[in-house]
Amino acid sequence: MRGTRLGRTNDFSLKIGTVNGTGSASANGLLMQAIFRMGIPVSGKNIFPSNIQGLATWYEIRVNGDGHTARVPKFDLMVSMNPHSYAEDIAEVQPGGYVLHDSTWPLGESLYRDDITFLGIPIAKMCVEAFEGARVRILLKNIVYAGALTALLNIDMDIVKGLLQELLGHKKALLDSNYRAVKMGYDYAMEAFETPLPIRLETMDSTAEYVLLDGNTAAALGCLYAGATVAAWYPITPATSLMDRFQAFCRRYRVDPETGKNRFCIVQAEDELAAIGIVMGAGWSGARAFTPTSGPGISLMSEFIGLGYYAEIPAVIFDVQRTGPSTGMPTRTQQGDLLLCAYASHGDTKHILLFPANPEECFYMAVQAFDLAERFQTPVFVLSDLDIAMNDWMCRRLEWDDAYVHDRGKVLSAEQVKELPTFHRYLDVDGDGVCARTLPGVDPKGAYLTRGSGHNKLGGYTEDAEEYAEVVERLARKIQGSATAVPAPVLRTQPEAGIGIVAIGSSDPAVLEALDQLRERGIAADYLRIRGFPFDRSVEEFLTAYPRVFVVEQNRDAQLRSLLSLETGVSKDRLISVRYYGGLPISPDHVVDGITREIADVEAELHLAGRET
Amino acid sequence: MIQAKPKVRHPGLQKNALGLTRRDYEGSMSTLCAGCGHDSITAAVIQAFFDLDIPPHRAVKLSGIGCSSKTPTYFLGEAHGFNGVHGRMPAIATGANAANREMVYIGVSGDGDSLSIGLGHLCHAVRRNLDMLYLIENNGVYGLTKGQFSASADVGSLSKRGEPNLQRPIDPVLMALTLGASFVARSFSGDRRQLLPILKAGLVHKGFALVDIISPCVTFNDHESSTKSYMHTRERYLEVVSADFVPPAKRIETDYDVGTTTTVTMHDGSLVRFRKVGEEYDPTDRAAAYRYISGKQAEGEVVTGLLFIEEGCCDMHEVAGTVDQPLTQIPFDQLVPGSEALSDLMRSFR
Numbered sequence: 001m002r003g004t005r006l007g008r009t010n011d012f013s014l015k016i017g018t019v020n021g022t023g024s025a026s027a028n029g030l031l032m033q034a035i036f037r038m039g040i041p042v043s044g045k046n047i048f049p050s051n052i053q054g055l056a057t058w059y060e061i062r063v064n065g066d067g068h069t070a071r072v073p074k075f076d077l078m079v080s081m082n083p084h085s086y087a088e089d090i091a092e093v094q095p096g097g098y099v100l101h102d103s104t105w106p107l108g109e110s111l112y113r114d115d116i117t118f119l120g121i122p123i124a125k126m127c128v129e130a131f132e133g134a135r136v137r138i139l140l141k142n143i144v145y146a147g148a149l150t151a152l153l154n155i156d157m158d159i160v161k162g163l164l165q166e167l168l169g170h171k172k173a174l175l176d177s178n179y180r181a182v183k184m185g186y187d188y189a190m191e192a193f194e195t196p197l198p199i200r201l202e203t204m205d206s207t208a209e210y211v212l213l214d215g216n217t218a219a220a221l222g223c224l225y226a227g228a229t230v231a232a233w234y235p236i237t238p239a240t241s242l243m244d245r246f247q248a249f250c251r252r253y254r255v256d257p258e259t260g261k262n263r264f265c266i267v268q269a270e271d272e273l274a275a276i277g278i279v280m281g282a283g284w285s286g287a288r289a290f291t292p293t294s295g296p297g298i299s300l301m302s303e304f305i306g307l308g309y310y311a312e313i314p315a316v317i318f319d320v321q322r323t324g325p326s327t328g329m330p331t332r333t334q335q336g337d338l339l340l341c342a343y344a345s346h347g348d349t350k351h352i353l354l355f356p357a358n359p360e361e362c363f364y365m366a367v368q369a370f371d372l373a374e375r376f377q378t379p380v381f382v383l384s385d386l387d388i389a390m391n392d393w394m395c396r397r398l399e400w401d402d403a404y405v406h407d408r409g410k411v412l413s414a415e416q417v418k419e420l421p422t423f424h425r426y427l428d429v430d431g432d433g434v435c436a437r438t439l440p441g442v443d444p445k446g447a448y449l450t451r452g453s454g455h456n457k458l459g460g461y462t463e464d465a466e467e468y469a470e471v472v473e474r475l476a477r478k479i480q481g482s483a484t485a486v487p488a489p490v491l492r493t494q495p496e497a498g499i500g501i502v503a504i505g506s507s508d509p510a511v512l513e514a515l516d517q518l519r520e521r522g523i524a525a526d527y528l529r530i531r532g533f534p535f536d537r538s539v540e541e542f543l544t545a546y547p548r549v550f551v552v553e554q555n556r557d558a559q560l561r562s563l564l565s566l567e568t569g570v571s572k573d574r575l576i577s578v579r580y581y582g583g584l585p586i587s588p589d590h591v592v593d594g595i596t597r598e599i600a601d602v603e604a605e606l607h608l609a610g611r612e613t
Numbered sequence: 614m615i616q617a618k619p620k621v622r623h624p625g626l627q628k629n630a631l632g633l634t635r636r637d638y639e640g641s642m643s644t645l646c647a648g649c650g651h652d653s654i655t656a657a658v659i660q661a662f663f664d665l666d667i668p669p670h671r672a673v674k675l676s677g678i679g680c681s682s683k684t685p686t687y688f689l690g691e692a693h694g695f696n697g698v699h700g701r702m703p704a705i706a707t708g709a710n711a712a713n714r715e716m717v718y719i720g721v722s723g724d725g726d727s728l729s730i731g732l733g734h735l736c737h738a739v740r741r742n743l744d745m746l747y748l749i750e751n752n753g754v755y756g757l758t759k760g761q762f763s764a765s766a767d768v769g770s771l772s773k774r775g776e777p778n779l780q781r782p783i784d785p786v787l788m789a790l791t792l793g794a795s796f797v798a799r800s801f802s803g804d805r806r807q808l809l810p811i812l813k814a815g816l817v818h819k820g821f822a823l824v825d826i827i828s829p830c831v832t833f834n835d836h837e838s839s840t841k842s843y844m845h846t847r848e849r850y851l852e853v854v855s856a857d858f859v860p861p862a863k864r865i866e867t868d869y870d871v872g873t874t875t876t877v878t879m880h881d882g883s884l885v886r887f888r889k890v891g892e893e894y895d896p897t898d899r900a901a902a903y904r905y906i907s908g909k910q911a912e913g914e915v916v917t918g919l920l921f922i923e924e925g926c927c928d929m930h931e932v933a934g935t936v937d938q939p940l941t942q943i944p945f946d947q948l949v950p951g952s953e954a955l956s957d958l959m960r961s962f963r
Contacts, residue, residue, distance in 0.1 A: 037963065211962035225955070227948040229940040230711045253950040261936040263943050265711040267929075270737040274704040277697070277734070281708025284695060285673075285716075286941040289708060303698050397959040400952040406945055439941065440693035440709070441716055444670040449686055449694035461686075 010040050010065035012199040014077035014149075017089040018142070021053030024081070026167070027142035028059035031149060032392060034159045035063060036212055039204040043069035043509075044392050045585055050237070050330045056085040065204060069394060070509035071585040076199045077152075079145050081123075086111055098197060100148060102141070121148055121188050130184065131177060140181040147185025154196035156203065157186065211397050215388035216292075218359035219318055220245035221398065222366020223290055224253060227406055228316070230289035232267040232278035234297065237330045238386040239320040242292035272297035276304040276315065283314040284450060286411065286439035288370050290316035295324045295337045298344060305379050306345025307452040309475070312426070312437070314373035314380075314409070316366075317341075321385040323583040332583025333386035335505055335554040341381045342533060342563055348472060350479050352380045352486060353533035357508035358388060360395035361531070365487060371407035376482050377437060385554075387506045387585040410436040417446040425450075425459035426471055433478030479534060486532025489539060494519065497526040499595070500546035502539075502575075504530050504560060507552050507586050514591035521596065525550075533563070540568040543575065548602075550595050552578045554586050618642055630666040638663045640690040645680060650802030650828030650843075651750050655687045657805050658719070658748075661812035662689060665860070672717045673709055677702040677731060680757055680830070681723035681750035700731025703738035706745055707929070713939040714930050717816060718745035724765040725755050728783045732764075735785075739792045739821050744928040746815040746822045749785050750802070752830035753841035760833035771838035784910065785825045790903045790921060796822035797902075797921040801846055802829070804917070810858035810885075811919050817858075819880040820928045827915065849915045853894045853905065856919035859884040877924050885922065896921055 018024035025046070032044040043062045049055040062072055073092070080089045080101040086108070090099055095115040101107060103120025112118065123144045127137040150160050160182060168175040189195055220242050223231070233243045247266055254263040269275040275291045282289035293301065298319055308315050323329035324336045341353055352372055356362045365382055373380040410430075417423055417438060425448040426435050438446035448459045456467035457474075492515070503511045508529055518525055528542045543549050543564060551561040558577040565572045578594030580586045618639060626634040638659040643652050662672065669691035676682035678699035685694045697705045702720050710718055727735045727749045738747065753766040762770075765785070766778040789797045796818045800808040808826065815822030827846050829835045835842045840849075854874075861882035875887040875897060887896055895901055896919055906916045936943070 211959050213962050217962075221955070221958075225949050227945045229943065229948065230708060232708065232711075253954065254948065256936050259936065260934075262934050263936055263940065263948060265930070265933050265935050265940060267707060267711060267741075267933075269704065269707075270733050273701060274707070274734055274737065277701045277704025278708035278711065280697070281675075281695070281705035281710075282712040283708070284705070285709045285712035287708075287712030289712070304701065307698050398955055400949075400955045402952045404949075438693075440673045440713065441671055444668075444691035447670055447691045447693050449696060451696040452698055453696065 008076070008199040009202050010063055010204065012076040013060065013062045013072055013074060014079065015075045015089070015092065016059045016061075016079040016081070016145070017085045018057055018059075018081045019084075020049055020051050020055045020057040022142070023139040024057070024059065024142045027146040028061070029392070030160065030163055030167075031146055031155070032061050033163055033212060034150075034155050035061070035201060036207050036210075036394065037159045037163075038156050038201060039207050040201055041065060041067040041069065041206050041394060043071075043394060045071050045387070046391055047584065048331050056082050063201065065206070067206065068509065068513045070513050071587050072589075073584070073587060077197070079149070081141065081145065090116075100145060100152070119152070119189075119193055121145070121185065121192070123185070126184055126188070127181070130180065136177065140177060143178050143181035144185035147182035148189040149185075150182065151186045151189035151195045152193065152197050154200040154202070207394065209396055210394045212392045213359040213395055213398075214241070214390055214392050215356065215359040215362040215384050216242040216320065216390065217245045218362040218398065219292070219366045219382065219384065219389070220249055222363040224249045225400055226288060226367045226370035228288040228290050228370060229264050230267075230278070230282035230287045231264070231291065232269050232275040232289070233291050233293065234269050234272045234275050236272075236294045236297055238322055238390050239292040239294050239297070239318060241390065242318055242320065272300040273304065276301040276317065279315045279317075280304055280308055280313050283373070284440075288316075288374070290318065290370070292318040292320060294320050294322050295340065296327065298337055298340055302345045305351070306347060306349050308379040309345065309349045309351065310347075311450045311452055312377040312435070312475075313450070314377055316369045316373050316380050316382065318366075318382045318384060320389045321383060329583045331386070333506070333554065333585055334581060334583060335383075335385060335507070336559070336581070337383065338555065338559040338563060341383060348476070350476070350534065352376065352378060352479065352482050354380065354382045354487060355504040355531050355533075356382060356384055356388060357505050357529060357531075358395050359393045360398065362388060363398045368487065372482065372485060374409040374411075375407050375485065376434060376478060377409060378479065383505065385506050410434060412436050412438050412442070412446060414443045414446075417443040420445070423448070424457065426455065426457045428457070428474055433474050433481055483534040483536040486534070486536070488536065489531055489542070490529040491538075491542070492527040492529075494524045494526060497524045498546070499523065499525045500542055500549040501525050501527045501552060501595070502530060502542065502549060502560070502564070503527070503552040507554060510586045510588045510591050511552055513588035514595070517588060517592050518595060523595070523599065525595075535564070535567055539564070540570060543568060543570040548576055549574060550576050550578050550598070552586070552591055552594070554580055556581045629663050631668060633663070633669075635659060635663050637691070638669055638689055640685070640687040643684070643687045645683065646832050648831040649680070650752065650826075650830070651681055651684050652687070653802040653805065654748065654750055654808070654826055654828060655684050657808045657812055659688045660809055661816060665813055665816060667717055667816070671715075672719060675702045675706050675709070675718065675720045677722050677726040679723040679726050679755070681721050681748075681828075682726060684721050684750070700726050700729070701734055702726070703731065703734040703743070703747070707738060707741065707743055710743055710745065710929065711940070713941045714744070714935065715939045719816070720745055720747045722747065722749050724749060724751045724753060724763040728764040728785060732783070736788070736792055739789055739794045739823065741929040742795055742820040742926055742932070744820055744930070746812065746818075746824070749823070749825045750828040751785070751825050751841070752828050752834055753839070754830050754834040756830050756833055765841075767840040770840040771836070773833050773836055785823065786920060787903060787907055787910075789823045790899055790906075794823055794921070795820040795923045795926045798822070798824045798919045799827070799915070799917045800824060801827045801850060801915075801917060803843060803847065804850075807852060807855070807917065810856050813858040814856060814879065814885045814919060814922070817879045817881055817883050818922070818924065820926050846915055849913055850917060851909060851914040852890050852917050853892070854896055854918040854920070855888045855890050857886045857888065859886060877922050879924055885919065887919070890918070897923065899923070
C-alpha cells in the first residue's frame with residue numbers, strides 16, 4: 001500500500017479525549033470508518049478506563065498512507081472534550097499541532113501553549129440551543145466534533161452522511177438530529193478556521209480488500225466456522241465481547257429454521273473454574289467447546305487445564321490478555337500470560353499455544369485451535385490480547401473454503417469400536433503419541449473411565465512407577481509432536497541483515513514499522529514472528545543464525561525470551577530483551593529505541609575495549 | 614490395580630427387558646472399606662439402572678474426588694465415566710449434558726466434594742436444573758485424608774479422636790429446597806427399600822434430582838458420639854413419606870393403593886406414588902416441606918424420603934432452547950454458515 005505523501009497528507013495521529021459513558025464511541029467509530037472508506041489506511045486505539053461512567057477515556061486514530069498501523073503516540077491533533085484531562089491532553093500535542101476544544105467555557109490560562117494552535121468551538125452551547133433533553137445534548141456533542149473534524153481533516157462528508165444513514169436510517173428523528181449536529185460542527189469549522197488543516201486526508205484506494213474488525217469478533221466467527229456448539233464463560237474484560245459476538249452470530253446462523261431451536265448451547269458459568277469444567281465435559285462428550293477468558297480466569301482454570309492435559313480432553317481457551325498481575329489494569333493490554341499458559345497447572349504439563357497478531361489471524365487460528373485440540377486431544381490456548389481483541393484493525397476480508405474438512409482427530413465410530421478385539425483409551429497404536437478416543441454412548445465396548453488420577457496405558461488406575469511414566473512420557477512426545485502442526489513462524493528477511501528480531505502477537509505492527517526505521521538508520525534486521533508453541537526447529541535455527549537476536553515483547557519479565565531459552569536450549573545471553581509493559585499497545589519507538597540503545601552500548605564497549613588494548 | 618469381577622454368569626439370573634442381568638450393570642470390585650455405606654448405595658444404583666432397563670452404555674457416570682467419587686468404577690462398567698477434579702463434577706456434567714442431552718447422567722459426590730470445595734458448583738447445577746441424578750454420599754467426614762470434619766458434620770458430633778465439631782452444618786436438603794431444586798430426597802445407605810424407588814424416580818425426573826444419602830464411614834465416623842453413624846441414623850431416622858416408583862408398563866396392572874396421598878406423573882409416563890407414613894406431609898409443597906424438615910431437624914431427627922418433587926420444570930436445555938438432537942450429532946454443514954455468508958458478512962465490516 002503506497003500512498004502519495006504531500007506534506008502531512010494521510011500521515012498523522014489524532015486523539016479524542018472524552019468522558020466515559022457520554023456516547024463518544026459511536027462518533028469516534030464513525031470518523032475512523034469514514035477515513036477507511038476513503039481508501040486510506042487507518043487504525044484506532046480505544047484507551048478506556050475500568051469504569052462505566054465518569055472517568056476520562058480516549059480514542060486515538062492514526063492515519064498512515066503507507067499502511068503502518070502501530071500505535072504512534074505523537075498526536076498532531078487533540079480533541080479535548082473532557083476538562084478533567086485538559087492538562088495532560090494538551091501537554092501531549094506535538095509542537096505545531098492543534099487542539100480542538102469546547103469553547104463554551106474558557107480554557108484556563110495555564111493550559112495555553114505557544115507552540116500549538118487552539119481551535120475553540122462552543123459545542124455545548126450549540127447543542128443546548130439546538131436540541132432538547134440533557135442526554136441528547138450530551139450525545140450530540142460528539143457528533144458536532146465529528147462534523148468539525150470532517151471539515152478540518154477533509155473527510156468526505158458524503159461518506160459521513162452515508163454512515164449515519166446506515167446506522168440510524170431506521171430511526172428518522174435520531175438521524176435528522178445527527179445530520180443536523182454533524183452539519184453544525186462542519187459549518188462552524190468552515191466558517192471559523194482555515195480548512196482543511198495541513199494535516200489532512202486525500203482519498204486513496206488502499207482499503208478495498210480490507211475490513212475493519214476487532215479480534216474478539218473475528219475469534220467468535222472462527223468459533224462459529226469451527227463448528228463449536230458448546231461455549232461456557234464467566235464475564236471478564238477484555239474477553240466478554242468474544243462471547244457476546246459468538247452468541248449474536250449463533251442467533252443469526254445457528255437456529256434451526258424449522259423448529260426455531262438452537263444448534264448451540266452457551267452457558268454463563270458461576271466462575272471460570274466451572275466454565276472450563278463445562279468445556280471439558282462437552283469436549284469429552286464430543287462437542288467442540290471453548291471458553292474465552294483473561295489472565296485471572298486462567299489462574300482459576302489451571303486445575304482443570306491439568307486434568308485436560310492428563311486425561312487428554314480437547315478444549316479451546318481464548319486468553320485475551322490484559323495487564324496483570326492480579327486484577328492489574330483490566331482495560332490495558334499486555335503479553336503477560338505466556339509462561340502461565342505454556343505450563344498451566346501443577347505437575348509436568350505443557351500446552352499448545354497459538355499467537356494471533358491481528359483479528360484476521362484470530363479467525364483462522366480459532367478454527368485451527370479446534371482442529372489441534374481434537375487432533376492432539378488436549379487444551380489449546382489462543383493468546384490474544386486487549387489490543388487485538390477490542391480495537392478495530394484493518395485486515396483482509398476473511399474468507400472461508402467450503403471444501404474445508406474439520407479435523408476431528410482419532411474418534412472411533414461404533415463400527416470401528418465393534419471391530420476391535422478390545423478398546424483401551426490410552427494405547428498408542430499408531431506410535432505418534434495420540435491414542436484413539438471414544439465418545440459416551442458409542443458402544444458398550446468403547447466405554448472407559450476418564451480420570452485425573454494415575455492411569456496406565458490401558459486406562460486403568462495405577463500407582464505403578466513404570467506404568468505412570470509410560471503414559472506421561474507419551475504425553476510429552478505427543479505435545480512435542482504438535483510443534484510442526486501449530487502455525488509456522490513468519491520470516492521476513494532483508495539483504496545483509498546483521499541482527500534478528502523475534503516477536504509474537506500484537507507486537508507485529510510495531511516491529512514491522514521499526515524494521516523500516518532501523519533500515520533508515522543503517523541497521524538491517526531479519527524478523528521472525530512466532531505463531532505457535534511448542535516451537536518448531538526453525539525457531540531455534542533463527543535464534544542461532546545471528547550474533548544478536550532481539551526478543552520484543554509486552555511484559556516486564558521477558559517471558560518470551562525465557563520460554564525460548566527454556567525450550568530451545570539457546571542461552572539467554574544471546575537473546576536481548578526489548579520490552580514494553582505499560583499497558584498501552586507497543587509502539588515502533590519502543591522497538592527502535594530498545595535495539596539502537598543496545599547496539600550503541602555494545603559498540604561503545606567495543607570501542608572502549610579497542611582503545612584499551 | 615483394579616480387580617475385575619469374574620465374567621461367569623449363572624444361567625438362572627433374572628433378566629430385564631433388554632435381556633441383561635444385574636451383572637451387566639456392575640463395575641469392578643470396590644476398594645472401599647468393608648462395611649462402607651457407599652457400597653450399599655452402589656448396589657442400589659445397579660438395581661435401579663437394571664430395573665429401569667437403561668442400556669449401560671447410554672449412561673454417563675461422573676464424580677469428583679473422595680471416597681464417594683471412587684464408586685462410579687464399581688457400577689456400570691459399560692458406561693463412559695468421568696472422575697474429574699475435587700468438587701467440580703457438576704461443571705463437567707453441565708458440559709457433557711450440554712453436548713449430548715440424550716444420555717442418562719448420574720453423578721456421585723460426597724459431603725466434602727459437594728458441600729465445601731464444590732458448593733458453588735452444586736448450587737448452580739441446581740439453578741440450571743441440569744437433567745441428572747446427583748447423589749451425595751454423606752458421612753460427615755473426610756475419609757481419604759483420615760477423618761477431618763466435613764461441612765455436614767453436626768455441632769457437638771465427636772471425631773474419632775474425641776474432638777467436638779463446633780461449626781454449624783450445611784444441610785444439602787434444606788439448601789436445595791431454598792435454591793429451587795425440582796427434586797430433593799434424603800435416604801440412608803442402610804435402607805435399600807426406601808432408596809431404590811427414590812433413585813429410579815431421580816433417574817426418570819426431568820431436571821436435577823438431588824439425593825442426600827447418609828452413608829456412614831465405618832473407619833472414621835461410625836463411633837458412639839458421631840451423628841452420622843449407623844446407630845445414630847437408625848435411632849433418629851424419620852421417614853415422613855414413602856415413595857413407590859411405578860414404571861409406565863406397570864401402570865395398568867398396579868392397583869391404586871388406598872394409602873396413596875399424592876401421585877406425580879413423570880415426564881416418561883411413570884408414576885411416583887406417595888404414601889403417608891406418619892404425620893401429614895405434602896412432598897409437592899416446597900415451603901411446607903422446608904418448615905417440616907427444619908423443625909424436625911431442630912429436634913435431632915433425620916427426616917428421610919422423597920421430600921420434594923416438582924415435575925415439569927424446564928431443564929437447562931429447555932431454558933436454553935436447544936435443539937432436541939444432541940449437539941454432538943449435528944453435522945458440520947448445519948453448523949458452518951459457509952463462504953457466501955462470510956463474504957456477505959464482511960461487507961458489514963466495511
